[in-house]
Amino acid sequence: MTEGAAASEFSAAVLAEFVRQGVRHVVLSPGSRSQALALAAARFESAGLVTLHVRIDERGAGFLALGLAVETEVPTLVVTTSGTAVGNLLPSVLESHHSGVPMILLTADRPEELRGIGSNQTTDQLGMFGSFVRFAREVEAPSVGTFDAGAAVELARAAFSAASGHSGAPGPVHVNLAFREPLSGTFDESVLAGITVGERPDSRHPADSLDVETRPDTVVVAGHSAGSGAEEVARSLGAPLLAEVSSGARFGPNLVAAYRQLLRNPEFGARVKRVIVFGHPTLSREIPSLIERDDVETIVIRGRSGEQYNPGHRVERFADAVRVVAAGPPDPAWVGSWVSASRKLLDVVKVVDPTLARTDDHRAVAEFTRAQLAEFREPVSRRMLVEAIWQKTWPHDRLVFGSSRLIREADSVVPGKRIRVHANRGLAGIDGTVATAVGIALESQFGDASGNSSAGTTRLVLGDLALLHDAGSLLAAPGERLPRMQIIVGNDGGGTIFDTLEVAATAEPESFDRVMYTPQDVRFEALAAAYGWEHRLVTNRGELDEALSTPEGRTIVEVPLPRA
Ligand SMILES: Cc1ncc(C[n+]2csc(CCOP(=O)(O)OP(=O)(O)O)c2C)c(N)n1
Ligand SMILES: [Mg+2]
Structure with a gap:
């Protein structure tokens, strides 16, 4: 075995045990230090053992992993290189901790001798996530002399168990892996043939x-x-x-x-x-x-x-x-x-009486048609928007809400319905919402590595600022799986959730707008086009019903909403 091969053999042994434990998805962002893990993950995907997702932005990668794990309830792996790449995982780690969604971070690092001396892209990574991770482990750089496949197995089992909440709550786990140059080589691919993919672990048994x-x-x-x-x-x-x-x-x-x-x-x-x-x-x-x-x-x-x-x-x-x-x-x-x-x-008051249409009285029929047309042309309100989306969502679909006003509107008005709804309510951040929803969409539509798919659309409902915050997660490289997804953005030009707070009535309006409402005038049509998404502008009830009834590909449905 060469030194580079030791890094790759170790990476493959760790991944193999994660797959045996039940891991099904790996999300990775590119980098040099993490190459042994990344290249091994690509081979594991070719062998049908995991589904791999590649994203350049680690913040989005973390939230994508979170979304996948919301659906599978099994830890998703996240692989990154060293330095600021690791820091970008903190938002999703916080959400994962507070919402109890399992994920395992595999972060590459320089070996001991290159730390603390100003080496490029090298910082203090161990402990970076503080008390937010269930478990943090430092792993020495694999080398020919000390290579230990048993240690790889033990590491993966411990990380998987901690993330799954086998002895506490599910949540994030951090494994910091040092790699010494040469950073990768080959590994014995016979390992790929001998893996039995894990069963879903039992959820915790209520004890008390x-x-x-x-x-x-x-x-x-x-x-x-x-x-x-x-x-x-x-x-x-x-x-x-x-x-x-x-x-x-x-x-x-x-x-x-x-x-x-x-x-x-x-x-x-x-x-x-x-x-x-x-x-x-x-x-x-x-x-x-x-x-x-x-x-x-x-x-x-x-x-x-x-x-x-x-x-x-x-x-x-x-x-x-x-x-x-x-x-x-x-x-x-x-x-x-x-x-x-x-x-x-x-109770909603029905404006149009459909029995009118069945009468012989021409004036009544004309009246009905006029009323129906008026309803069709009615401008979209927040309530109308969330009610229409709720109505169009079925058990095979997924509905995701951002931390904008629309989730509160939905919470106040929508009736009972047995559908799958997610929101990042662990910390209710406006970050990572697009990536989370893409993760949920991908797992629910493509299923596991065996390609189990269920029909259905994922709809993400959020405000304009929340969408802009995570615009980078609209990106998917050629070759990546693309979900069937509608992003429904209620565009009220800024953060109007603050208008509902007491401060809106007392603050000086200009300052309030500058520092709280924070206006934006982004052209969502251009944003969508830049990332290869369709765009639809919806201004009335008729257009809204039409857009929701024909979900195809990836579409941003922009709904201008009044600020008041
Ligand atoms: C990461 C993060 N930063 C800041 C906030 C505070 N915050 C809550 S809602 C909001 C504005 C949301 O605006 P938008 O998405 O347009 O929704 P709207 O209130 O207009 O419905 C902000 C900045 C947050 N929740 N998370
Ligand atoms: Mg807004």
Whole structure:
């Protein structure tokens, strides 16, 4: 074995064990120091063992890996070179930590003797992610003398286990690998033939289950990523289900979509005395205010996040799961009052009466046609936009929201529907949204390395600034897999979420606009064209329905929205 071959043999041995453990996707950004890992990953892809994605920007690569892992629930590998490349992974590491999405960073580094002496592209990489990673390991440069295939296997198992949350919450893991020149050689490709691709690891088994009695004063809150278990518990408890739009539990007979308005209403909010929380609520002020009340007792079901939800440190009990024990049959009046009040609040008034079209009265028919045309030409509002998108999304599709106003709008108005919705609510950044959605789209549409595909479209719904923040992730090199995807950008010329804050009324308008609204006048049509995306401008309901009904390829659907 030559020295370069040692780097490549070691890289192949590490990748082989990751594949055995269940890793299916590798995202990498180019670089010299990481070449042994990168070239081995390319061979693993040719052998059908992993799906490889190449992106030049490590920040986007990290979020792409996160999106892939949201779908697979298995750690995705991210391979980078040394220096600032590694620093660019921090945003996705933070989101991965806070949302409990597994990923494994394999960052290349200079060997010991080249550190701390001003070597090119060399910094202090170990510990760069601080307490945000579940595990950080330094790996010495492989060499002929010390080559140890067993160490490679042990390393991959430990990293995979930590990222998967086998002894804690799932999240990010950092493996910093030194490589000495020559940086790569060949490896024995017979390794590729002998790998059995891993099974999906079992999700954690709930250990600590808490008995909860039915009581007509209890609500179930389903925050981000709560999962469908929250809906089941609400039903068996006979409790109103206050489920956020990305909870995975916004459906079922107990759903209270207008939960924010009802919590503000003393007739409803004040009667709550017990709250059971699943997932991570972030979209309202009403939920934390409820939990902080002195007369309310809160039970939190431990989620995937590296940090448990505990507003005002008021949570009484944490548990891995709840078991409903009936103190008596649930009181149907309790949940019924919430559900019917919510439905009443959200009821849409139908403008056009379709029975008019069936009449012989010419004036009535003309009236109907006029009304229909008017509806068709109605300018798009935020509510109309999110309702139309929700309506057009089906279980084989994916819906992703950015951290702009539109997710809050959707959370206030959309009805129950069992569809897959994601948003980066771990830290609710406006960064990395395009890359995350592309990851979700690619995995849901192409599946694993065996090419399992399901039909379906991924729609990303976000604001103009969030799209511009991650415009670089529109890039995909020739030869990369391309998703079927619509990016629906509500273009209100800047960050209008700040207009909804108290400060908007008190700040000096010019300063407010300069430093908070931050206006932009980007031509999205040109941006789309530059990256090879289609562009559609949608200004009224008719055009919106048409655009949503014909998703093809990769399209940016630009919807101008009024600032107010
Ligand atoms: C990385 C990051 N930087 C800054 C913020 C603060 N922030 C939250 S929303 C927002 C503006 C969003 O604007 P846009 O995407 O156009 O949505 P709109 O509010 O107009 O609906 C900003 C800057 C953030 N959440 N994440
Ligand atoms: Mg905006």
